Structures are given as structure tokens and as C-alpha cells.
Amino acid sequence: MTETLLSFEDALAQFDPAMGLEVHVELNTNTKMFCGCPTEFGAEPNTQVCPTCLGLPGSMPVVNRTAVESAIRIGLALNCQIAEWCRFARKNYFYPDMPKNFQTSQYDEPIAFDGWTEVEVDGETFRIEIERAHMEEDTGKSTHVGTTGRIHGADYSLVDYNRAGIPLIEIVTKPITGTREQAPAVARAYVAALRDILLGLGVSDVRMEQGSLRCDVNLSLAPAGSGTLGTRTETKNVNSLRSVERAARYEISRQAALLAAGSTVTQETRHWHEDTGVTTSGREKSDAEDYRYFPEPDLVPVAPSREWVEELRAALPEPPREKRARLQAEWGYSDLEMRDVVAAGAIPQIEETIAAGTTAQAARKWWMSELARRANEQGVELAELPVTPAQVAAIQALVDAGEINDKLARQVFDGVLAGEGSPEEVVKARGLAVVSDEGALSEAVDRAIAANPDVAEKIRDGKVAAAGALIGAVMKDMRGQADAGRVRELILEKLA
Amino acid sequence: MPDITRDEVRHLADLARIELDDAELDHLAPQLSVILESIASIADVAAADIPPTSHALPLTNVFRDDVVEPCLTAEQALAGAPAVEDQRFSVPRILGDEQ
Numbered sequence: 001m002t003e004t005l006l007s008f009e010d011a012l013a014q015f016d017p018a019m020g021l022e023v024h025v026e027l028n029t030n031t032k033m034f035c036g037c038p039t040e041f042g043a044e045p046n047t048q049v050c051p052t053c054l055g056l057p058g059s060m061p062v063v064n065r066t067a068v069e070s071a072i073r074i075g076l077a078l079n080c081q082i083a084e085w086c087r088f089a090r091k092n093y094f095y096p097d098m099p100k101n102f103q104t105s106q107y108d109e110p111i112a113f114d115g116w117t118e119v120e121v122d123g124e125t126f127r128i129e130i131e132r133a134h135m136e137e138d139t140g141k142s143t144h145v146g147t148t149g150r151i152h153g154a155d156y157s158l159v160d161y162n163r164a165g166i167p168l169i170e171i172v173t174k175p176i177t178g179t180r181e182q183a184p185a186v187a188r189a190y191v192a193a194l195r196d197i198l199l200g201l202g203v204s205d206v207r208m209e210q211g212s213l214r215c216d217v218n219l220s221l222a223p224a225g226s227g228t229l230g231t232r233t234e235t236k237n238v239n240s241l242r243s244v245e246r247a248a249r250y251e252i253s254r255q256a257a258l259l260a261a262g263s264t265v266t267q268e269t270r271h272w273h274e275d276t277g278v279t280t281s282g283r284e285k286s287d288a289e290d291y292r293y294f295p296e297p298d299l300v301p302v303a304p305s306r307e308w309v310e311e312l313r314a315a316l317p318e319p320p321r322e323k324r325a326r327l328q329a330e331w332g333y334s335d336l337e338m339r340d341v342v343a344a345g346a347i348p349q350i351e352e353t354i355a356a357g358t359t360a361q362a363a364r365k366w367w368m369s370e371l372a373r374r375a376n377e378q379g380v381e382l383a384e385l386p387v388t389p390a391q392v393a394a395i396q397a398l399v400d401a402g403e404i405n406d407k408l409a410r411q412v413f414d415g416v417l418a419g420e421g422s423p424e425e426v427v428k429a430r431g432l433a434v435v436s437d438e439g440a441l442s443e444a445v446d447r448a449i450a451a452n453p454d455v456a457e458k459i460r461d462g463k464v465a466a467a468g469a470l471i472g473a474v475m476k477d478m479r480g481q482a483d484a485g486r487v488r489e490l491i492l493e494k495l496a
Numbered sequence: 497m498p499d500i501t502r503d504e505v506r507h508l509a510d511l512a513r514i515e516l517d518d519a520e521l522d523h524l525a526p527q528l529s530v531i532l533e534s535i536a537s538i539a540d541v542a543a544a545d546i547p548p549t550s551h552a553l554p555l556t557n558v559f560r561d562d563v564v565e566p567c568l569t570a571e572q573a574l575a576g577a578p579a580v581e582d583q584r585f586s587v588p589r590i591l592g593d594e595q
Binding site for chain 1: 507513553556560563565569
């Protein structure tokens with residue numbers, strides 16, 4: 001069924017969007033939330049399970065201290081209050097992704113609450129209020145067997161419980177209003193900011209494509225300027241930054257079309273389809289929301305001491321936004337340059353390259369042009385290229401020492417990326433060093449002058465700009481292995 | 497207070513996937529009311545100096561270190577499963593219950 005859509009512009013002319021974003025983060029602890037099973041991604045099915053995470057009779061859960069610590073650190077990084085005392089609760093439902101028939105979660109006593117963070121879109125800062133961040137456990141992975149591969153129309157399902165019990169933190173925002181046409185971009189920027197914060201904390205792999213960071217987008221529309229909240233839909237499992245933006249945009253257009261036609265929005269779960277860029281109706285929320293939460297009797301309350309909380313607060317890393325502002329000032333990059341560096345995820349590489357002795361401009365030049373182009377061609381992230389910041393710094397040091405020039409440096413990168421060894425080894429093995437033999441260079445200049453008498457004449461007449469043609473000829477003669485500056489000096493000396 | 501209605505029992509039965517016919521609902525609703533009343537009487541005994549609790553022991557912060565412990569083999573894990581395919585638990589098709 002194709003939904004009627006209102007154009008994004010028309011939708012915004014009539015309605016104000018409000019969003020609530022729920023992000024699930026899988027922690028990167030060694031073991032699960034309540035048992036000692038490992039949490040490796042991609043293990044053979046049902047090989048990382050035990051009686052506790054399989055919900056077998058008599059098994060008892062015990063809370064992972066590191067997971068609680070990560071939860072507190074996430075809460076602190078999001079400027080939250082940390083509960084002095086809180087409990088786990090059972091969320092009861094019948095669905096085979098949890099063999100216990102309940103998920104251990106937190107209900108009305110989250111470990112962290114009342115926080116905020118800020119995101120920037122097109123130079124405008126938006127403050128996002130955080131309602132809560134609570135601890136829970138991930139569910140098993142179901143594969144639906146049947147003609148469609150989806151739940152509907154499946155004949156039966158196969159379940160792998162390796163993921164069941166992996167620590168999850170669910171981070172929920174308060175309604176985000178007043179973002180108008182920037183709503184989809186703000187949603188994306190928020191998830192991106194959260195990813196950066198989590199990465200900085202080192203508490204999660206934050207790989208959206210592997211599901212270690214997942215976003216549910218709640219969205220509603222209200223008549224423009226009314227200041228009210230409309231009926232919301234919850235679009236589940238939006239698993240890329242781009243999709244977060246697209247899903248929000250789609251729901252705005254879809255709900256606006258319904259409301260503009262005098263119809264109503266049904267409060268329901270919706271599914272995001274990455275391939276077609278649309279959401280479709282899932283179940284209606286009303287009755288199914290009855291999870292009969294009650295305090296988990298098998299676990300005692302978590303009451304983090306204020307000393308522990310303050311210790312963790314003191315050890316928090318510098319927040320990503322502040323760090324960026326500091327680095328930009330230190331490195332002297334323009335806003336545009338910094339934005340490109342951030343978008344390419346090149347901050348750690350550039351930071352380390354500079355730490356290894358390279359100037360900020362040179363570090364940016366290699367990572368953002370030469371290496372970004374190669375990463376792009378290979379469809380990988382910069383960090384995945386087989387070249388280290390130390391090697392980039394070594395190559396620039398060779399340039400600075402006059403042993404190679406920029407053009408030869410590119411060939412050194414070829415060699416390093418091809419696994420031919422260190423920059424120095426590549427220079428030696430490929431014979432890339434700049435010819436510093438003045439005699440050979442002088443002879444090449446003489447040859448170039450002889451071959452281009454008209455150009456030489458112009459230079460003799462004072463048209464120094466013409467030297468470029470002779471430099472080019474000499475560089476070609478020397479197969480690029482000459483210092484262009486020295487070549488220029490020689491030409492001008494000889495033709496003075 | 498604790499008078500559980502027939503509709504509430506029906507709703508609970510739905511949530512618990514228990515099929516109850518009208519006669520059973522008529523029979524069970526009053527019984528459940530009695531049970532609830534009995535439990536509610538505890539509230540009469542508990543004075544203000546007795547805080548509500550969800551756990552029998554007055555403990556907090558029982559944690560374990562984040563150290564991997566041996567788990568079951570897939571064979572052991574699946575030994576009790578009624579049906580297995582591709583080293584996974586095979587379950588009847590799921591409709592209308594997705595999370």
C-alpha cells in the first residue's frame with residue numbers, strides 16, 4: 001500500500017514536529033549483564049549461552065559491575081543525575097527472543113535521569129533534554145523462515161540467544177520541539193553526537209551496522225504554533241545516521257498528509273524500510289503496552305555511592321564538542337576544514353600525526369586529500385587504511401628533509417599501503433629519493449634549456465613566470481625525483 | 497478495594513495467553529478477588545515504620561567482575577529444545593506479538 005505524502009515544505013507550513021528519540025547502546029563489556037557469557041559479535045549460534053541467559057530453572061542473575069559503571073559514566077557524560085538507589089524490573093511479554101518470557105530492565109527507577117546534551121545543525125545549537133538512561137539486557141536474534149523473510153508470512157522462526165543478555169543502555173530524550181524544518185537533521189545530529197560521546201567514553205563499539213547502536217524515532221505533529229503535542233508513532237530500529245534523518249522526514253510527510261486530509265494519526269509502532277525509504281505499520285500500541293512490570297526479585301537494588309559517582313565523574317574524558325573546539329583553535333583550521341575533518345572521522349588520525357611531529361596543515365593535507373581519496377575509492381574508513389599516523393608523520397618528515405617531494409610522497413604512500421614496509425624502506429626499495437646530485441641536476445637543466453630555446457629567451461628577458469615550463473621539463477627528465485625549488489633556482493641562475 | 501472485574505481477568509488471561517470461556521471467567525474473577533483481598537490485608541498489619549520491600553534481604557550492590565566464565569556448548573544449550581534447526585531454537589511462527 002502506498003501512503004499519501006505531503007511535501008516536506010507543505011508539511012512544515014502547517015505543522016510543528018515533535019520528536020522523542022530512544023537510543024539503545026550495546027555495551028562492550030567482556031561479559032553479559034547478568035552472567036559470565038562472552039559477548040563477541042558474530043560467534044556461532046548458541047555458543048555464548050548459559051543457564052542464566054537461557055532462563056533455565058534455578059539459575060540466578062548477578063549484575064556486571066563494569067556494566068553499571070558504564071551506565072553511570074554515560075549518565076554523567078549526558079549531564080544526568082545518578083540515582084542513589086534503583087532497582088531492576090521484569091518486563092513481561094511473550095515473544096521467544098527472551099527465553100525467560102521477560103526482559104530484565106529498569107522501569108520507574110532508571111540509574112540516570114534529567115540530563116541534557118547539545119547538538120549543532122547549520123551553525124545553530126539545539127539543546128536536547130535527556131529524560132533517562134536505564135540499564136537492561138539485549139534480546140536474542142530471531143530469523144524468520146518462510147517465503148517473505150519477515151515476521152508476517154513466516155512459517156516458523158529460529159532463535160540464537162548469543163545476544164540475549166548483552167548489557168544495553170536505553171537513552172530516552174524528552175520531547176524535542178521547536179526544531180521546525182531542522183527536525184530530521186537534529187535527530188541525525190543527536191544520534192551522531194551520542195555516538196561520539198559513547199566512543200569517547202569507550203563503553204560501546206557504537207557500530208550502527210552491527211546493531212550495537214540502534215535508534216527508535218518517535219514523532220508527532222501538532223498544528224503550527226499551537227504548542228501542543230499530537231499523536232505519535234514509534235519507528236523502530238532505524239540503524240544508520242542517514243536513516244534516522246530519512247525516517248523522521250518520511251513520518252513528517254506521511255502524518256501531515258493524514259492530518260491535512262482531516263484524518264488522524266494512529267498511535268502505533270512502525271517499521272523502517274532501508275531499501276524503499278518508507279515506514280509501514282506494525283502493531284498498534286494501546287493494549288500491547290501492558291508489560292506488567294514489577295521489581296526483579298532475583299536482583300538486589302543498585303545504590304552507587306556518591307564517592308564512586310564522583311570518582312567516575314572526575315575521570316570522564318573531554319566532551320567531543322569541547323574537544324573539537326579546542327583542537328580547531330590549536331590546529332588553526334577554518335570552520336569548513338574542521339567540518340570536513342569531523343565528517344571524515346579523521347580527528348584521531350590527525351591528532352596522532354601531529355603528536356608525531358607533523359604540522360597541523362601537513363597532517364590535514366595528507367589525511368584529507370591523498371588518504372581520504374584512497375579510502376573513498378576502496379569504500380573503507382580512514383582508520384581502516386593500512387597506514388598509521390606515525391607513518392604519515394615519517395613521510396612528511398622525509399619531505400621536510402628534502403629527501404622526497406610531495407609527488408614522490410604519493411608514491412611512498414602507494415608502497416606503504418601495499419605493505420612494502422616503512423616509508424624509509426619504500427623510498428629505498430622503489431628508488432624514490434630526490435636526486436641531490438647537483439651535477440646530474442645541472443645537466444638536466446642544461447638539457448631543458450637547450451630543448452626549449454624560446455622559453456629560455458623569455459626568462460632571460462625577465463619573464464620569470466615562464467620558468468614553470470622548464471621546471472616541468474626538468475622534473476619529467478628526472479622522473480619526478482628532483483626538488484622543484486632547487487630546479488627553479490638553477491634555471492634562474494643559469495639564465496640570469 | 498481489591499475487586500477484580502471480569503474484564504480485567506479477561507485482559508490478564510489474554511496477556512498470559514490463557515484461553516478462558518465465559519463460565520471460567522465467572523468462576524475465576526471472584527476467586528481472584530478473594531486472593532487479592534487476602535494479600536491486601538498485609539497492608540493493614542504493616543505500620544508506617546515498615547518500609548515496602550521487593551527483596552527479602554537488606555542488601556545492595558551485589559556485583560560480579562566482568563570476567564568471562566565457561567558457557568554451555570551449543571549441543572548442551574539445545575539439548576532440551578523441542579525443535580532445532582541450523583544450531584538454533586526452532587519456534588512456532590510468531591504473529592502480532594513482535595517487540
